[in-house]
Amino acid sequence: MSLSIGIVGLPNVGKSTLFTALTKKGGLAANYPFATIDPNVGVVDVPDERLQVLADIVHPSRIVPATVEFVDIAGLVKGASEGEGLGNQFLANIRETDAICEVVRCFSDPDVIRHESSAGPEDDVETIQTELVLADLATVEKALPRLEKEAKRDKASAPKLEVAKRLDAWLNEGRRAAEMDMTDEERDAAHDLFLLTMKPILYVANVDEDALGEPAPVLGGQQAVPISCKVESELIDLDDEDAAEYLEELGLEHSGLETLAQAAYRLLGLESYFTAGELEVKAWTVPVGCKAPQAAGVIHSDFEKGFIKAEVASYEDYVALGGEAGCRAAGKLRMEGKDYVVQDGDVMHFRFNV
Ligand SMILES: Nc1nc2c(ncn2[C@@H]2O[C@H](COP(=O)(O)OP(=O)(O)OP(=O)(O)O)[C@@H](O)[C@H]2O)c(=O)[nH]1
Numbered sequence: 554m555s556l557s558i559g560i561v562g563l564p565n566v567g568k569s570t571l572f573t574a575l576t577k578k579g580g581l582a583a584n585y586p587f588a589t590i591d592p593n594v595g596v597v598d599v600p601d602e603r604l605q606v607l608a609d610i611v612h613p614s615r616i617v618p619a620t621v622e623f624v625d626i627a628g629l630v631k632g633a634s635e636g637e638g639l640g641n642q643f644l645a646n647i648r649e650t651d652a653i654c655e656v657v658r659c660f661s662d663p664d665v666i667r668h669e670s671s672a673g674p675e676d677d678v679e680t681i682q683t684e685l686v687l688a689d690l691a692t693v694e695k696a697l698p699r700l701e702k703e704a705k706r707d708k709a710s711a712p713k714l715e716v717a718k719r720l721d722a723w724l725n726e727g728r729r730a731a732e733m734d735m736t737d738e739e740r741d742a743a744h745d746l747f748l749l750t751m752k753p754i755l756y757v758a759n760v761d762e763d764a765l766g767e768p769a770p771v772l773g774g775q776q777a778v779p780i781s782c783k784v785e786s787e788l789i790d791l792d793d794e795d796a797a798e799y800l801e802e803l804g805l806e807h808s809g810l811e812t813l814a815q816a817a818y819r820l821l822g823l824e825s826y827f828t829a830g831e832l833e834v835k836a837w838t839v840p841v842g843c844k845a846p847q848a849a850g851v852i853h854s855d856f857e858k859g860f861i862k863a864e865v866a867s868y869e870d871y872v873a874l875g876g877e878a879g880c881r882a883a884g885k886l887r888m889e890g891k892d893y894v895v896q897d898g899d900v901m902h903f904r905f906n907v
Pocket residue numbers: 562563564565566567568569570571626627628629660662665759760761781782783784
């Protein structure tokens with residue numbers, strides 16, 4: 554499972570600058586089939602310092618971090634849903650992403666032209682929300698006749714029609730689909746519509762570099778992630794040591810990429826577990842609260858189907874006791890069954906039967 558995130562925002566706010574910094578820094582994952590075909594899709598490694606710590610214990614042939622896929626699209630403008638500007642044509646490119654990252658201009662540089670429809674960060678957030686809501690409204694209205702036909706033919710699909718009708722009214726009031734009260738079943742039906750405003754949204758405040766140490770601004774009612782896209786684009790040209798020094802000068806512990814990846818994990822309720830062996834040390838992404846068989850299924854569906862049990866050590870024990878043998882000797886290698894709830898950082902080994 555590679556997490557995918559679509560980048561949206563007004564024109565000239567720094568989306569492509571951020572995208573380029575992200576993808577150059579992470580390096581395009583070679584095993585990603587479209588990386589070289591579609592220049593607007595980039596796969597980025599999720600930085601996790603724990604991987605190196607584990608690798609120092611097991612000396613694997615390779616380290617395989619989790620990845621996030623970013624999709625860059627052209628800027629949206631007011632009226633995009635009526636064909637203004639370019640961005641709207643590209644919204645289709647982010648229909649199937651897991652989340653949306655909205656870049657909001659908070660930097661002051663007068664040399665960078667502000668789009669005429671931009672009146673400040675909060676207004677920009679509203680403009681984009683309106684365009685996303687209007688795009689969703691168009692999607693729902695296009696789907697309604699089809700859903701009506703289906704509901705007539707097959708009673709079982711009536712709830713789908715009902716939720717689409719409710720969404721139509723909700724979106725018409727300018728509200729995000731995600732904020733509508735829905736049962737789990739309705740939520741599933743709504744997911745089939747691939748609405749943009751159903752997706753969790755993360756705001757990146759593209760701030761001036763001297764504002765990086767300041768508290769994160771609140772945008773769209775939520776804590777934004779402060780990043781200087783300009784700083785990020787400078788960081789990618791530095792080697793690790795110089796980059797660390799530069800970050801220190803700016804009073805920062807982590808690069809924007811790390812901060813963004815972590816914020817995305819939090820927003821989406823995700824965490825990582827690890828597998829550690831001679832071949833590789835690898836991070837796997839799972840939803841918080843995931844049980845052992847589903848976690849095994851992320852590696853391979855056979856692992857889930859034939860799940861027997863998992864050998865688990867916490868990350869802390871694994872590191873403190875110098876690996877699996879140490880954990881076993883200290884009684885810290887647990888045998889867990891199908892109801893075990895995976896904890897962030899667990900080092901896991903699955904037993905299965907096909
Ligand atoms: N001063 C400053 N300039 C920036 C920053 N980020 C981006 N820029 C500049 O803003 C301009 C637009 O940046 P892009 O990244 O191309 O903007 P975009 O959002 O992709 O724009 P569109 O694709 O046209 O919608 C470029 O000249 C960047 O150098 C920043 O953090 N600070």
